[in-house]
Amino acid sequence: MKGVLLVNLGSPDSPTPKDVRPYLDEFLMDERVIDAPKWLRNLLVRGIILQTRPKKSAKAYAKIWWDEGSPLIVLSERFRDKVQEGTKLPVALGMRYGSGSIEEGLESLKSQGVTEVLLVPLYPHYAMSSYETVVVKALEVGAAKFPEMEIITLPAFYKNPEYIKVLSESIAEGLKDFEYDHILFSYHGIPERHIRKSDPTRFHCKIDGQCCKVNSVAHNTCYRHQVYDTTELVKKELNLPEDKVSSSFQSRLAGDPWLKPYTDYEFKRLAEEGKKRLAVITPAFVSDCLETLEEIAMEGKEEFLEAGGTDYIHIPCLNDREDWVALMAKWINTWAETEALPV
Known part of the structure; x- marks a missing residue:
């Protein structure tokens, strides 16, 4: 059974x-x-x-x-x-x-x-x-x-077409009444060494900005490649402007290099560059949790507004849609x- x-x-x-x-x-x-x-x-x-x-x-x-x-x-x-x-x-x-x-x-x-x-x-x-x-x-x-x-x-x-369609629909609903300047896809961070440890080839993953674009069996277990794939597929599904979407990584620990750019740094950078109205989506999670509800929806909003932003929304995870x-x-x-x- x-x-x-x-x-x-x-x-x-x-x-x-x-x-x-x-x-x-x-x-x-x-x-x-x-x-x-x-x-x-x-x-x-x-x-x-x-x-x-x-x-x-x-x-x-x-x-x-x-x-x-x-x-x-x-x-x-x-x-x-x-x-x-x-x-x-x-x-x-x-x-x-x-x-x-x-x-x-x-x-x-x-x-x-x-x-x-x-x-x-x-x-x-x-x-x-x-x-x-x-x-x-x-x-x-x-x-x-x-x-x-x-x-x-x-x-x-992460790249299943049906999943991308559901995720995109949830984002579209979240953006319906919000005139954004920018959409930030904030993914949970991991140490860079985890990427290399997960690489079955032991040589493909270099985290150099290019290896994620070169087809490899390493992508089957490469978190960095997969999250960027998700962002790109949602951008295509929703026809989002290239210059209004980016990805970042949150929840790092001190003492090690983690995947970049860091989400809290991006809040400051985007606000200082004149992106006053920010929408944030957290697609590494399917259920809202401490990392989305406190770190992003609460602390993230505070950080962005303090840096000069004016409007901020966190689009909920898929939860029980x-x-x-x-x-x-x-x-x-x-x-x-x-x-x-x-x-």
């Missing part, structure tokens, strides 16, 4: 340092998030970062917390429930970190008689610290706890009937 496991990032149980601390510990101790030797991760995370970060992060979570709980969890559950309405297959939800784990999701499917699982990482793009860590964790848990289950993974869907739900249900049903996965 077939079933589906949707997997998102996860969240602390509450916006308090007590609950944020174990969540951050699990997240930052992941070797695909901070890809340093375990002894060094221990030193960095438990000896330095967790001494101050939980309190600061708890304040940020408190700013965006809903009455029902964490926005990312609530939105993911709504999405799961709506997708379930569109398919006869059992649909479960798991989180990579925190409560409601991948193991719990697989256990739920097992209890319904599922032996063949479609794993759906809720990330459009491939990156070590998002898509890859979900797949690796699910396969590890599956092998250890559910050896009778076969797990098939939905590919990264009906067309996004319908598309996911379509992919699931196609797999159930034909074994085919979207490309």
Whole structure:
């Protein structure tokens, strides 16, 4: 029997340092998030970062917390429930970190008689610290706890025409009553070394502005290439002016070169160049979360206005939009009937 496991990032149980601390510990101790030797991760995370970060992060979570709980969890559950309405297959939800784990999701499917699982990482793009860590964790848990289950993974869907159409429609709706000077596609940042580590050829990815334009098998696992592809495909779908669209990267850690340009620098640059009315979209996420609701919708607006901008909007993620739900249900049903996965 077939079933589906949707997997998102996860969240602390509450916006308090007590609950944020174990969540951050699990997240930052992941070797695909901070890809340093375990002894060094221990030193960095438990000896330095967790001494101050939980309190600061708890304040940020408190700013965006809903009455029902964490926005990312609530939105993911709504999405799961709506997708379930569109398919006869059992649909479960798991989180990579925190409560409601991948193991719990697989256990739920097992209890319904599922032996063949479609794993759906809720990330459009491939990156070590998002898509890859979900797949690796699910396969590890599956092998250890559910050896009778076969797990098939939905590919990264960043350039799927149907996905691009849904994403573009959501952006068009967000821009409907906003006369923008510029649209900024802000993607989650990753260290530059992650790009090189994900390159199966070990020589193609140079992050030199040209390698993303030269066709290569490396693009299948290159986050930088994939996010720029998404921006270009949306530009084409919506016929957006070339000079009014750009991409940037947010959420970096100090001490390492991360993908550039940095989003906070772009807020300042665009405002100083006379781009007074800015729209920001965050397509690395399908569900609004701390990085979109606090870092971009709140802090980003403040930074842009302080730099001289006058009007600012953050266009929400796809969340539980009906067309996004319908598309996911379509992919699931196609797999159930034909074994085919979207490309």
